[in-house]
Each structure stands twice: as structure tokens, then as C-alpha cells.
Amino acid sequence: MKIALGCDHAGYELSESVENHLVTLGHEVTRFGALSEERFDYPLASDGVACAILDGSQELGVLICGSGIGVSIRANRYDGIRAALCHSTETAELARQHNHANVLCLGARILSKDLALAILESFLNTEVDSGERHVKRVELLDGNKPC
Structure with a gap:
């Protein structure tokens, strides 16, 4: 898989x-x-990763800053990017499965290296859930905003 990595x-x-x-x-x-x-x-860094995913040259992204918050906020400004700040293997699985996240965000000052790598593997190994309820919610995430 082609993965964009930014930090x-x-x-x-x-x-x-x-x-x-x-x-x-x-x-x-x-x-x-x-x-x-x-x-x-x-x-x-967020701009580079988001643009590489949106232009199709990369399939998924990983962004890392001190907390993971800044990179996730910036990446989520791009339509079509669903960046998820994850702090456990469970949040990584749910981000991929339910929210169809295409960018994993990690906090280098928050996570140990071992936990960060475990989160990464969970993110990569989890398939998106194509069930109707999750697809509808992702469409709402990506759709027009009410205000």
C-alpha cells in the first residue's frame, strides 16, 4: 500500500x-x-499528506505531531479527508471501520513507540464497514454543512 507519512x-x-x-x-x-x-x-505536513491522498498518489496517511491535535485539525479542513486522532488500538479500529478514516494522527508526546506502532497496525489491518448505516454517516460527514 502507498502511505503518506508526515510530521x-x-x-x-x-x-x-x-x-x-x-x-x-x-x-x-x-x-x-x-x-x-x-x-x-x-x-x-498535513497539507502534503492530504493533497497526496486527494490526488490519488497515496492511499492512506499517517500524521504525527506532539499531541496529534494540530495535524488532525488541519488535515480535516480538506474535503474527502477523514483524519482520526487515535490513542488506542480500539479507537484506530473504530476510526477505520465506522468512520472510514483515511489518515491516522498520532501524538508523539502522548504515546509510547510500542503503543503507536500497535495503533498503526490496527488502523492498517481494519477494513472499512460498508454497511448501510456507516456509509450513510460517512456521506453525512463528507456532505454539505447546514450552516
């Missing part, structure tokens, strides 16, 4: 572990954002 400076160290893990699992990784621990603005 800011706070997420750089964890992103290295995530990238290595993804490659070990046989995925093709394209990097966006910080390529070192030098200061990097997280919205720019």
Missing part, C-alpha cells in the same frame, strides 16, 4: 520508527514535512 519536528523521532515499521510490513512510504528535529510547522 513536524516534535513527531520526527516517532515518524522514523513508523516509517521503518511500514517498510518492514511491505508498504511504500512517501515522506512529507520535517526531515529532522529542526522546527517545522505542522500544518504544512
Whole structure:
């Protein structure tokens, strides 16, 4: 699978572990954002990942910043992106299954490396639920806003 991986400076160290893990699992990784621990603005990492998914060059995305909050807020500004900030394997499964999330967001200052990698695997290994109720809700998420 082609996976876009983006981070800011706070997420750089964890992103290295995530990238290595993804490659070990046989995925093709394209990097966006910080390529070192030098200061990097997280919205720019989110922009790169979101645009790569929307243009079809990448299938899923992973974004990492200190808390995971900033990257998720920015990514969710893009129509067609459903970025989920996950803090457990269960939230990752539900994000994929029920909400059809296409971007996993992680907090490098919140999660241990082992937990982050377990969350990543849960996200990747969970199929979206194509049942009518979930499809309808995803359509509502992606549809027109009432105000």
C-alpha cells in the first residue's frame, strides 16, 4: 500500500520508527514535512499528506505531531479527508471501520513507540464497514454543512 507519512519536528523521532515499521510490513512510504528535529510547522505536513491522498498518489496517511491535535485539525479542513486522532488500538479500529478514516494522527508526546506502532497496525489491518448505516454517516460527514 502507498502511505503518506508526515510530521513536524516534535513527531520526527516517532515518524522514523513508523516509517521503518511500514517498510518492514511491505508498504511504500512517501515522506512529507520535517526531515529532522529542526522546527517545522505542522500544518504544512498535513497539507502534503492530504493533497497526496486527494490526488490519488497515496492511499492512506499517517500524521504525527506532539499531541496529534494540530495535524488532525488541519488535515480535516480538506474535503474527502477523514483524519482520526487515535490513542488506542480500539479507537484506530473504530476510526477505520465506522468512520472510514483515511489518515491516522498520532501524538508523539502522548504515546509510547510500542503503543503507536500497535495503533498503526490496527488502523492498517481494519477494513472499512460498508454497511448501510456507516456509509450513510460517512456521506453525512463528507456532505454539505447546514450552516
